[in-house]
Amino acid sequence: MQNGKNMDQYTRMTETPVAPLLIRLAIPTTISMLVTSIYNMADAAFVGQLGNAASGAIGIVFGYMAILQSVAFMFGQGSGSIIARLLGKKRAKDASRYASTAFFTALGVSLVIAVVSLLLLEPMLRLLGSTETILPHAKQYCRFIILGAPFIMGGYVMNNILRYEGLAAKAMRGLVSGAVLNIVLDPVLIFGFGMGTAGAGLATALSQMVSFSILLSMFLRRITQSRISIRYYTRDIRDVWEIMTVGAPSLLRQSLGSLATIVLNNCAGVWGDVAISAMAITNRVAMFLFSFGLGLGQGYQPICSFNYGAEKYDRVRTAYKTAMKMAMGLMIVAGTVVFIMAPQIVQLFRDDPDVIAIGTRAMRYASIALVTQPLSVLTNMTLQSSGKALPASVLSMMRSGIYFIPLVLILSRTIGLPGIEIAQPVADVLTAATSIPFLLWYFRRLPKGE
Numbered sequence: 001m002q003n004g005k006n007m008d009q010y011t012r013m014t015e016t017p018v019a020p021l022l023i024r025l026a027i028p029t030t031i032s033m034l035v036t037s038i039y040n041m042a043d044a045a046f047v048g049q050l051g052n053a054a055s056g057a058i059g060i061v062f063g064y065m066a067i068l069q070s071v072a073f074m075f076g077q078g079s080g081s082i083i084a085r086l087l088g089k090k091r092a093k094d095a096s097r098y099a100s101t102a103f104f105t106a107l108g109v110s111l112v113i114a115v116v117s118l119l120l121l122e123p124m125l126r127l128l129g130s131t132e133t134i135l136p137h138a139k140q141y142c143r144f145i146i147l148g149a150p151f152i153m154g155g156y157v158m159n160n161i162l163r164y165e166g167l168a169a170k171a172m173r174g175l176v177s178g179a180v181l182n183i184v185l186d187p188v189l190i191f192g193f194g195m196g197t198a199g200a201g202l203a204t205a206l207s208q209m210v211s212f213s214i215l216l217s218m219f220l221r222r223i224t225q226s227r228i229s230i231r232y233y234t235r236d237i238r239d240v241w242e243i244m245t246v247g248a249p250s251l252l253r254q255s256l257g258s259l260a261t262i263v264l265n266n267c268a269g270v271w272g273d274v275a276i277s278a279m280a281i282t283n284r285v286a287m288f289l290f291s292f293g294l295g296l297g298q299g300y301q302p303i304c305s306f307n308y309g310a311e312k313y314d315r316v317r318t319a320y321k322t323a324m325k326m327a328m329g330l331m332i333v334a335g336t337v338v339f340i341m342a343p344q345i346v347q348l349f350r351d352d353p354d355v356i357a358i359g360t361r362a363m364r365y366a367s368i369a370l371v372t373q374p375l376s377v378l379t380n381m382t383l384q385s386s387g388k389a390l391p392a393s394v395l396s397m398m399r400s401g402i403y404f405i406p407l408v409l410i411l412s413r414t415i416g417l418p419g420i421e422i423a424q425p426v427a428d429v430l431t432a433a434t435s436i437p438f439l440l441w442y443f444r445r446l447p448k449g450e
Helices: 002-017 018-047 052-087 094-119 121-127 137-146 149-164 168-192 196-222 239-273 273-309 311-349 353-385 387-395 397-415 417-445
Strands: none
Touching: 002 052, 002 273, 018 052, 018 149, 018 168, 018 196, 018 273, 018 311, 052 094, 052 121, 052 137, 052 149, 052 196, 052 239, 052 273, 052 353, 094 121, 094 137, 094 149, 094 239, 121 137, 137 149, 137 196, 137 397, 149 168, 149 196, 149 273, 149 353, 149 417, 168 196, 168 273, 239 353, 239 387, 239 397, 239 417, 273 311, 311 353, 353 387, 353 417, 387 397, 387 417, 397 417
């Protein structure tokens, strides 16, 4: 029975026409990304009713959550890429070894991060860019996020493994269930129980526990081809190193994104809580917009890894071209809508004239640069999904690190607040241009046919 199910999945991933398969895998991942982004924006909207300082706290703690996510994605996408390629080679037992190793290692790391974070909470939040007025709200919110760290990280690992196995709809159930619960719990805990910012943190922690439980049940019920069990945990440290190496681009991409948020908050803090709040809203809306493209890219990743492992290289080429066309079309439409509706969108979060003015300009710049992101993101995903860890890692450092951080530091000092507003869009354009040589190098080296 299990071998038959594995062969059905192998056939589906390697023989189904690429476009329908990509759409089938992309729809659940896109829904997951959109619902998660809606939760992030709902969280910001509910907390924003408590004032600019509380709204700014969400942006501060968002940087910390990005750190947790970056480590989890290193283990989840690192193992997922390896697992998909192993399944393409029909080696399910080896896939279980990598799944179990990634899961339990991530749980251990999350406990260490949680303990250190609780001990160093206040200085950590100041480092993340918290001002004196934001700090009390950020502490209340972040304590619950820290307590939920093992569930957050474990859930992200399992979600990525499910996606790479081609079980995007199953992965969606876990994420969406938690996000919807979070949206429901936010107003209840923040206003109904009068917990304020702490209520938003508790809502997030509880929802992550639910997502974790749903995702884990899928592995325990043997819905997946890979297994999660302590008996499959590796006895070879080289397996852990391989997972971390292949997952390094995700770690770099996410952690540099967190560092970029810290730098952005500190630079924007010169103009007060209003600027921090406006940029936090802009970043969340930009992530919501790119959820369409990112969800499509995440649907593409298992196709790329699975067929690369099965040595069906022409399907890798076809999948990349198809995903690029779809992503570019989506970004053009999304960017146009947001450019036109920017003031109204910002006002949904904060009815403050200064926040609306800053957020509108920043959001319009971001919407223009959206069309450049599919090129850089899909190229990076292709490299990582094929196990090309070094070039994928180098490209991962471009957007939020090598380009954005120097740009926001220089531009904020030379042209002021407008420099903060344009720094990320300029970094996006430069990253897209840089990804072109990587793309050409990869496809020139990729064998023809099967």
